[in-house]
Amino acid sequence: MNAVPQAVLQQRQDVLDSLGRHWNPTAALMLAAASRPVEQSASGTEVISEEGDRFLDLAGSYGVFLVGHGNPQVRDAVLDTLRTAPTVPPGAVHPATAELFELLTTILPAGLDRFVLGCSGAEISETALRAVHLARPERRKILIADGGYHGKTLGALTVLGQPNHREPFEPLGSELITVPYGDAAAVREALADRSVAAVFLEPVLGGAHLTVPPEGYIEEVATACRATGTLFVADEIQTCLGRTGKMFAVEHDDVVPDILLFSKALTGGFIPVGVCALSSEVVAQAERHPLWHPSLLAGSSSISALSVSAATAAIREVVAKDLPRRAVTLGPRLTEGLAEVARRHPKHVLGAPGVGFMAGLRTRNPSVELLISMVMARHGIHTGHSLNEQIDHPVLRFYPPLTITAEEIDRVLAALEATMTWLDRRPRRLTDGITKLIRRQYQLPSWLVLKLSHSKMRVDW
Numbered sequence: 001m002n003a004v005p006q007a008v009l010q011q012r013q014d015v016l017d018s019l020g021r022h023w024n025p026t027a028a029l030m031l032a033a034a035s036r037p038v039e040q041s042a043s044g045t046e047v048i049s050e051e052g053d054r055f056l057d058l059a060g061s062y063g064v065f066l067v068g069h070g071n072p073q074v075r076d077a078v079l080d081t082l083r084t085a086p087t088v089p090p091g092a093v094h095p096a097t098a099e100l101f102e103l104l105t106t107i108l109p110a111g112l113d114r115f116v117l118g119c120s121g122a123e124i125s126e127t128a129l130r131a132v133h134l135a136r137p138e139r140r141k142i143l144i145a146d147g148g149y150h151g152k153t154l155g156a157l158t159v160l161g162q163p164n165h166r167e168p169f170e171p172l173g174s175e176l177i178t179v180p181y182g183d184a185a186a187v188r189e190a191l192a193d194r195s196v197a198a199v200f201l202e203p204v205l206g207g208a209h210l211t212v213p214p215e216g217y218i219e220e221v222a223t224a225c226r227a228t229g230t231l232f233v234a235d236e237i238q239t240c241l242g243r244t245g246k247m248f249a250v251e252h253d254d255v256v257p258d259i260l261l262f263s264k265a266l267t268g269g270f271i272p273v274g275v276c277a278l279s280s281e282v283v284a285q286a287e288r289h290p291l292w293h294p295s296l297l298a299g300s301s302s303i304s305a306l307s308v309s310a311a312t313a314a315i316r317e318v319v320a321k322d323l324p325r326r327a328v329t330l331g332p333r334l335t336e337g338l339a340e341v342a343r344r345h346p347k348h349v350l351g352a353p354g355v356g357f358m359a360g361l362r363t364r365n366p367s368v369e370l371l372i373s374m375v376m377a378r379h380g381i382h383t384g385h386s387l388n389e390q391i392d393h394p395v396l397r398f399y400p401p402l403t404i405t406a407e408e409i410d411r412v413l414a415a416l417e418a419t420m421t422w423l424d425r426r427p428r429r430l431t432d433g434i435t436k437l438i439r440r441q442y443q444l445p446s447w448l449v450l451k452l453s454h455s456k457m458r459v460d461w
Helices: 006-022 025-034 072-084 095-106 121-135 163-169 184-191 217-228 250-255 279-286 305-320 323-327 329-342 366-378 406-424 428-438 446-452
Strands: 039-043 046-049 052-057 113-117 142-146 177-180 196-201 231-235 259-262 273-279 348-349 358-363 395-398
Touching: 006 025, 006 039, 046 305, 046 348, 052 250, 052 406, 095 113, 113 279, 113 348, 113 395, 121 196, 121 231, 121 259, 121 273, 121 279, 142 184, 163 273, 177 184, 177 305, 184 196, 196 259, 217 231, 217 250, 273 279, 305 323, 323 329, 329 348, 358 366, 366 395, 366 428
Parallel strands: 142 177, 142 196, 196 231, 231 259
Antiparallel strands: 039 046, 046 052, 113 273, 259 273, 348 358, 358 395
């Protein structure tokens, strides 16, 4: 790439100054250190920087842009609704909501036929918690997986499997039982005394821990839940709408959970919205609570016709283009390619977990993940850096739009091979040293962070 013009650098500096003063000084510093360009536009599988450089987007905002950036069908649906009735007064229902609900019954596992809408994945996680506590009022325990992620609002923190985010706010409302992800025996043992209200579980563990469970694991968990009267909440916020090769990842095990959560990809990145899908049986159990009132399971009042129209259009795109099938047929080109990279470069990569178009590289330490991400950006590829410098072996994620082509995947793998060849020439002690630095980055002076990163940005906030 060519040298960045001074005018562009100044524009980038102005953006960082504003972020640093009014939003998140630490995040702004990290963006400055990485010399990350400001994204100006996006289309399909590409994002375009303010100086016109094009990047293949393999980060996908961790699964949001499943149907591609700026999908024309979703955009048209949003614009049509914007021109007619983008919202309705409180107490009224827009016809687009009914259309979305009818469409959901055609794609969800049979039996999940009651829906509550929210503005985010964290919000619908809290909706699920409300349903669980209403339906199982005599039980206060919740079982989660170590490393699981269900949102960071205060209620969602109740079921977060990442203690560093949860502990500053404890004590929280529920009694947590945490088990290793993928260990069905640990789940059975924890549920045996019938004191657990619900299991919250991602069918594929997401985030920096990306882990595909052993075959049959989800089915074993669902069976243990049924045997003990425990509710099974499947968090498909990252895995929904074909990402793993099925419309929903629980379908790999032919499992129907009591509650299923999905968001992220649901509107193609246009407007945030999430769905908490419940079985009628769970709702009926909640309604038997002595303090039941319909408002206790009501959705967000902020949901607009724009969001439900976008969701309907995005789902229709997934179905019309059979995107889950693309994840089955084309996904292995990516997952097997990443696995081959891991085999050729064991010095810095420990493995390549993945299923469908939900894939990644398990790196030897956080600095390896950072360096791969930075060098891939120089090759015009954005990857899903976990931004988690505390865990030992974070996974650099590759979550492309399901519209990606074989040629684009080959370009990614070629850039990755060049990146790993470059990195393998560096001694392991270098990445060990950088890891120590980035784990202390929030204690280092800002000027030193920028100097070590060879950044041209300034800290003016």
